[in-house]
Amino acid sequence: MAIQELQNSIRDLTPADWDTLLAWVVGDERERRNAERSNAQLLEELQDAGKLPKRDVATVDEAKADKTAVPEWRDPGTDHAKMYHYGDVVRYQGKLVRSTRRGLNHWAPGTLGFDGRIWEVVKVDTPATTPTSPAAPAIAAFKQPSGAHDAYKQGDRVTYKGATWESTIDANVWAPDTYPQGWKRI
Template sequence: LNTAYLAAAGVEQGQDWRQPTSAVDAYPLDWTVTHGGKTWISFVAGNVWEPGVSAWREVVEGSDAPAEWVEPTGAHDAYNSGDQVTFEGAVFESVIDGNTWSPSAYPAGWKAVP
């Protein structure tokens, strides 16, 4: 329903982020927006959060490197096994589900990717 509502309101994928006013105009899972000079993709359904704060992942175009690690705010945006991030200039892959720690805070939850 969110996708249909957004389309009816003239909101399209890739447009500038705007603060949703309710669950009705919240961003659906996998919706892309631009914000702060970056492109973001919604990591959850019913996303009302600001990109860079919670429930969004940065889309890194034209690069083989994954997006910078962003501290999750809860289970809804935690990293899962296989998710890759760039952290302090290196690439890491989560080896656990529900990973809310940085590679330096909990090294056992991550492996370096060569």
């Protein structure tokens, strides 16, 4: 379902159904996501402490330094210690991909495409720049995304109504004044 369809469906909810949905989002679903993130953090701490084996992965910086040393994706099955964490980089079908899932990631890269919801393609070839005058990153004007495929990621910056804004969430399809919780003014 596209975001616009979801938004329209939510607008059509009765007040009672809206209350039920809101209670689920800020209650049960928030708790589930927080528990998932806590479990991922605990596993990472145990791996860092040497109490569980570390996954065979790379970071974006390691991939940029030597893309041939990036390990292949391996199906972790149900072994939580082998599942991927946010930021892990692996090779999959000739592409370098990075896990964008905030909790444990066991999905094969490309399951939902490479749109940033679970995995994204990592570009390690950077254009040459002049060492004496590095270019400042351009900040584009806010453009309403037409769906998840062109949604803003956490950290993306835009200009909107004369101010610069930074997305505080992944898959952000809202304007800063439509969903202020998804943006911070910088």
